[in-house]
Amino acid sequence: MKNKERDCHLFSFHEAQSDNSDKQNSQHQPTAYYSPMTRRKVLKQALHYNPFKKKVRSKMSNSPSSFADSVKKLLTDALNKNQYLRRLELQQVKDMVECMYERTYQQGEYVVTQGEAGNHLFVLAEGKLDVFQHNKLLTSITVWTTFGELAILYNCTRTASVRAVNKVRTWALDREVFQNVMRRTAETRHEQYRNFLRRSAPRYAPATVKVTQTTEAHKAPQIINTLHKGEYFGEKALISDDVRSANIVADENGVECLGKDVTFALKVIKKKHVVDNRQEEHIHSERKILAEARSPFVVKLYRTFRDDKYVYMLLEACLGGEIWSLLRDRGSFDDATARFCVGCVTEAFDYLHRKGVLYRDLKPENLMLDTEGYIKLVDFGFAKKIRCGQKTWTFCGTPEYVAPEIILNKGHNFSVDFWSLGILVFELLTGSPPFSGSDQMMTYTFILKGIEKMDFPKKITKRPEDLIRKLCRRNPSERLGNLKNGITDIKKHRWFNGFNWEGLKARTLVSPLKRNVTGPTDHGYFDSYPPDEDNPPDELSGWDMDF
Template identity: 60%
Template structure:
């Protein structure tokens, strides 16, 4: 019908009938002219009938033509609608980018206006409020309980899937399964993981007017509404209602989080619930079981676990039996021995490369080490109470943990950064292991690309880390004010981070929280990693399971609780390159779950902005492969593949390592207490309570 050359079958049949009748009408005189039959009356009626049929035929053709014209018009309108929809999408995206640029421009104008006048108390208060507004866009890290807390050897033995199971009938299981599979995040889990979740969910009942979830409170469970009426409120404003057999609250099973909305029972309600600890055990056991299955398969004769059927004729397969494989390639034990030797050879080659690097950078490392030793000896003489010898100059940063203060030695022109961590907050969020890990890792690190730790202190309210003061400012605030960086500046940033990662990975440390907010500039404009709260030491070939990082920067395997290793740092490096060039990270949703769902869709589905050219785009895509084993930096040549990428060709790595490369981010400082490149913060409100459980006895 679309091109007018074909008609529907029923119209073709009708046309044939009409044509036959038309022929009959045209020859009706031969057919009916028989005076002996006396049917002249019938002949007249036939003429009328034939005339009517001819009219109907014309009407039918006219209607058919109108129908074709209508369909053509619909096709044209659909095409126009598609074009207009695409234009609207492009305009919407452009509008969003303009809004982002406008906000950043307002920030710059505001900042320049602030610096142009002498501050008065009123203007200082206004400036602090402006700073607070601008910093709302800063990204914050999130973390579940460390696996050392959740999954130590004693606790692992206590988790039993059989004990966690709750009896349900098959129809109930199907309804819960369907509810979980409708969820955008949960539907990406493997079927047996969903099945185990369903088995372990238990019933919870809520009375009318009670809260299932309360905004502002910590969350620990995911729910599926079985029956009753629930409504969602935010700041006492009704947002929506929750249909029966719908899953909600899923963010809480990933990590410690504060509920962002309330869910209230409008009638008596029944739900199925699952705790975070059970969910994380299910995910961990799944990954560990799969690894063990792979090992067992290689060790022994295995019974086929599935059928493989040829669905076409003449399918050809290349076949090798186990005996021939063992004779040709080797047994599992022989392969394991070979791989151990191969890894040892790689380690030796790596050691030679690092030895060459150490000899090249020997003088710099020696100077750094001597400086650290001298300063550590000096601060070691301070009394246990840090503020007997130190005085606070200003606040350099704030966070949920506490504050970072710029402090100076009394009567001396020597400054440090003091990280003050609220002990009560650490205990409430179960982050004791992370804080100890940060202390232990920083104490063993000596790199020009990582902030130095000189000493720790404690009292009844805080634990303190006395750190190197880097007063060139935060990379994040500089990026915020500029909007984005050019390629030369981005290459310098990537170079510094790559050197830091090379050092950390070589001594078995995974960082896990790369972002502009955790990169700080020293007096020479060189970038240093700060905040090692999520860093962890792992062995070669090992994985860790804690969900931690910053939502926009976490790798897919972290979200899916598959276990992760050093490759997550390379993923985050790709995200950093994107954000430095474009001004914002590639994956950012209206809420954290939306961000995670975007990450799980993959970088392959993402259209890059024109500001990112082909070579940096290639680097980003290769760093952000969904499969960790395929990521640049995690391949045979290790981190050297990043250094040798064509976008970084010509970059002077040797001069960077010895800090002879001029930084495009260097800023002038008037002295060791010049904090002019940092935002202003209000004084701390109130005093945190004492925390005397003793978890910090080794600080």
């Protein structure tokens, strides 16, 4: 839940405690996908990148199309040798080659500089390049080798410098061009599938649906509306299953209700940081989604505020603390505890997906406990509303939890939440996620290799292992939760045999994570962090007028 520019503070009428630590990258050094001796002790850093929406030229004036086919083949072979790019489709690689352009560098000139923002992938065509990190020589790059591929995924910072040993010639690909190639391919295929289904779908005669209502004055049903093709009904059943027995009406002057000894969480977001990172749309989306949410498994948003430097979200305080810190202290959870956690998250996803909300940032850091030990999903900065059948292309999430289709920029939908659910099961039972490398690119490489042939640690028994493997299928259409029966398949999995789903939803099930909270001002389950001394500049563009 913690993030450098999105701090969250607990406060009551009597005392306050801040919580504003940085999210840090997890620094594992495994020789395989998973190291059972390594326990994650630091918070994971989430990533975000919005795809370019502007139109980009499909070919450059000095692109390979104006050169011999042999150059195109060498570029194609170079891309296909790359551990990440070789998983792309042949047509996608071909389109990328057509959009690459030539760049030359003189001896001693830097192609890539450590610490600077990256925006290009390169293929070395002629000459020699040395790779440095903190002025220490790491390796050399030979001709027809690809480098800098992480930069085409999102606007990352270069982790090393690349310097020309002699005069070199490279071929470059811009990130925005790559994003457009991937998006165009996915949209074309999606439209082909839709056209096929339209041709295959049974035809029905045009019809309407009449809506009737019976009242005390009219015993016979009275027509009150007529629905036509494309209109919907029954939407209130998605929000609540209870019937209101009384009305509470404020008078014309308005009413204000005050509670005594109530603690809230105040999320503080620096406006300048939001604008600098072009996250205005995400903050508005988070506010709207949380304001509309009515689920016991999703944190409540009460109000929002703003001033010249910050926007604020007044949230429900989850005084039981974070699942992440509890997992850190225990090392791992037993089956029953992990099952309860996953059950709460599954119910949250069931509610959100029915509302058309894609979450995209599941991890223990974003799971909070209330006073009864029930889990609530928090931090909706990456959540997004999408329509059924729609895909989105934003590169976001935490590296250890992102699904293959996000890495490959194929477009994604609700199925990425089911992938992350499988990763969560693994981490709860072992203390570490299954895919973790010494850097982000290594982590992505492990994810793309898949979980199918991976050896699980002995502490994960057969049933949760089967659930994890079915949730983490590389093909989204084969993932549990994304099949014909939807999320019901997850609830009926053998690992949940005997689990009281009705008791969970009714909150009558005793939580194995319930902690002793002495009162509404007991903040003892939160780590202490130094206050943020940074005083951001005023941001007066007005993007937050609705707050």
